[in-house]
């Protein structure tokens with residue numbers, strides 16, 4: 387576990403931790419020596435009287451004082467090293483977050499990262515002061531006592547030494563067994579925590595449909611699984627939990643019986659017997675203390691494993707020799723993509739391989755012009771946008787911008803080249819202006835005015851008493867869906883990237899604002915490469931090319947009239963949509 391701790395901390399905090407461990411070993415040995423000095427002290431006291439015991443008493447007091455001083459140092463250093471561990475781990479987690487692909491941050495993963503950075507880091511930072519000290523003492527004090535036993539009576543030393551592997555074996559067995567059960571319970575607790583979070587976040591929907599706790603099956607199942615895991619731990623874990631303390635007591639009984647037998651046959655003097663019984667008692671107490679640490683050690687080990695798992699996630703490869711794109715035309719060349727395996731994607735907690743979302747698609751977006759991407763729900767349209775912005779890397783094939791593989795473009799350049807408006811609007815708890823300015827923090831007032839005008843944001847601002855200074859609330863809850871969406875569009879337009887992707891950007895807009903955005907799209911398409919993922923008819927109708935994505939492939943491609951005439955999926959889609967929106971089927 388200590389090796390694991392060093393690994394998680396990296397080089398930066400390992401020096402202070404090594405010094406602290408050395409101090410702890412020193413304290414444990416001093417404690418062992420102090421206990422061992424009781425043997426000559428008691429032996430002299432009983433055999434030669436109090437007058438001769440003074441030197442041993444002074445040595446015992448000196449050792450105890452030394453132990454107290456080193457122990458105090460360990461305590462204060464333990465807290466100092468703990469704070470350092472917290473800083474190092476938070477920095478390492480933050481650095482790791484920067485290294486990971488954007489697509490890694492699903493809701494569950496973000497919650498897991500939050501838990502790691504708070505609960506897990508706190509528990510690991512408490513390790514030096516509350517766990518390492520007693521753990522080291524439960525190993526090095528007994529070792530010192532066994533060595534001392536050899537000095538006083540080699541037979542006692544041999545017996546204690548022979549018992550050590552037995553105790554170690556029982557310890558390893560019980561720890562492994564309880565740890566396995568612990569892990570199952572931890573997973574169940576995390577699942578419950580995620581479901582409670584989901585339940586809280588979905589309250590508006592659940593209440594609208596009259597669903598109570600009992601009606602929310604996922605939460606119910608998670609709570610039941612947690613209760614089952616608790617029961618399993620209690621029932622199956624008890625033998626593991628008590629076995630070590632029991633084995634330690636057995637060792638004590640055996641040593642005691644042998645010492646008494648040797649005293650009876652006259653090979654062990656009575657004063658030495660008394661002193662060795664005290665020593666063996668101290669030794670067994672020290673060893674037994676490690677059994678009390680069992681739960682803490684298991685939790686610490688699980689914490690370290692979880693931190694390690696995230697810190698060891700494969701970083702998103704970045705180009706060592708970035709290339710500069712010539713132009714901004716986009717090309718997907720035989721691109722296939724499958725989302726990585728996630729434990730969360732299975733119902734039984736085992737990782738499952740998700741199916742391929744894209745299967746060798748090729749497409750081209752010209753430097754200027756409007757491309758519409760349509761297809762059934764779940765066809766992979768948003769995935770295309772994510773691959774274009776390199777939130778994930780393709781499983782096979784290449785995405786190019788300006789003739790350069792996106793994997794070879796410097797991240798800052800790629801970020802400056804592509805702006806995306808997602809279906810889900812991400813707002814910070816700040817003013818409208820600051821939320822829009824994220825797109826370009828140094829943008830001039832004129833650029834903000836222009837972005838506001840194109841997105842219809844100027845109308846939102848005019849309607850609100852505090853205008854641009856209006857606070858949007860946590861995740862934008864103080865605004866309507868349409869207002870939020872217009873902030874998100876204004877932000878992307880302010881960024882003024884040459885490639886703009888709008889993923890269902892008009893979904894929350896009323897017809898009036900949709901019309902404003904449509905004329906903005908037409909205007910922007912003159913100078914930018916626009917990819918619009920849309921179900922709305924008018925946007926699709928105006929596109930220079932329409933791509934139909936279904937079954938992981940581009941099944942049709944052409945202008946609106948070409949595709950309507952072709953009588954394929956698009957034609958069906960169009961007919962269905964016009965019926966739904968009360969339009970008459972008419973080619974452009």
Ligand SMILES: Nc1ncnc2c1ncn2[C@@H]1O[C@H](COP(=O)(O)OP(=O)(O)OP(=O)(O)O)[C@@H](O)[C@H]1O
Nearest residue numbers: 492725740743761762763764765766767768769770
């Ligand atoms: N982060 C993810 N991890 C695993 N699978 C995902 C992830 N995101 C999407 N998927 C899956 O990939 C498939 C394509 O999803 P995508 O969001 O790209 O479709 P879409 O065509 O944009 O759908 P919609 O029109 O409903 O927005 C779906 O089956 C979806 O469940």
